[in-house]
Amino acid sequence: MQNDDIYALSPLGESELRSSATRLAPAEIDVLVRLDGTLTVGQVIASLPAAARPSFDAIFRSLLDRRLVTLVELDPFTRTWNAQVEMLTQAVRPAQADAGLAALQRSGFYVQIARERSTMRAPHPERPLTAVVVEDDAALGKFTSTLLKLSGFEVRNAHNRAEVVAEIRRPPIPDLILLDVMLPDADGFDILQRVRQHPALKDVPVIMLTGKATREAVLKGIAGGADGYITKPFEPDSLLRAVRTVLGLPEEDPGGATPWSAPKLR
Incomplete structure (x- = not known):
């Protein structure tokens, strides 16, 4: 898992948020909800409350082991482009936090x-x-x-x-x-x-x-x-x-x- 990796919910993860029943802990739900297939791992971490960041790695690896999340495979050009844009924008504002907040506020999310x-x-x-x-x-x-x-x-x-x-x-x-x-x-x-x-x-x-x-x-x-x-x-x-x-x-x-x-x- 690298900071510039992008993860999305697997079919099992989607089912977990739409089945009206789950045994996941609140902290695990918190991470699962944030993964939208567009944010990098670094952006997801930046969107977390400060107190929740130290436990992110263990929670994420648990979700990964249970196949609730999956790596989004980007072509080399897109990955390079994203990395360059992130480097440029970090110089003028906290881009990771901005991107994380924008994703959280985006309408159209569906959950049960x-x-x-x-x-x-x-x-x-x-x-x-x-x-x-x-x-x-x-x-x-x-x-x-x-x-x-x-x-x-x-x-x-x-x-x-x-x-x-x-x-x-x-x-x-x-x-x-x-x-x-x-x-x-x-x-x-x-x-x-x-x-x-x-x-x-x-x-x-x-x-x-x-x-x-x-x-x-x-x-x-x-x-x-x-x-x-x-x-x-x-x-x-x-x-x-x-x-x-x-x-x-x-x-x-x-x-x-x-x-x-x-x-x-x-």
């Missing part, structure tokens, strides 16, 4: 990823699971709520800051929060931060559902403590797989759906 929480609240054994759906689009909110209700959830809806505060504070404490990034009077990342800081809510699984499809937004959600991140539009099955993953629920029985009551948690 979810991880089971390492710690979860013990569910109430005699009531269905409860979900709070935070979505300002009325049609999408209704669709998502109906999907969860058909799967056995009790669902509470919120469309703005005041409703979010009311619904997540209203007993019982939710077992799941589906959180839109962009609300009319609130930022989903701020809400996520407050959920993770609240003693009673800090272990509630949160899945970000959003059309804000950039690598930067995905990384911000994962770093902020989101358990899943699904870009819109999404397929119903993808959302349900993500929900099962973050709650530690078994796969749906082949004979048909059954309500997701608390005893089904592992």
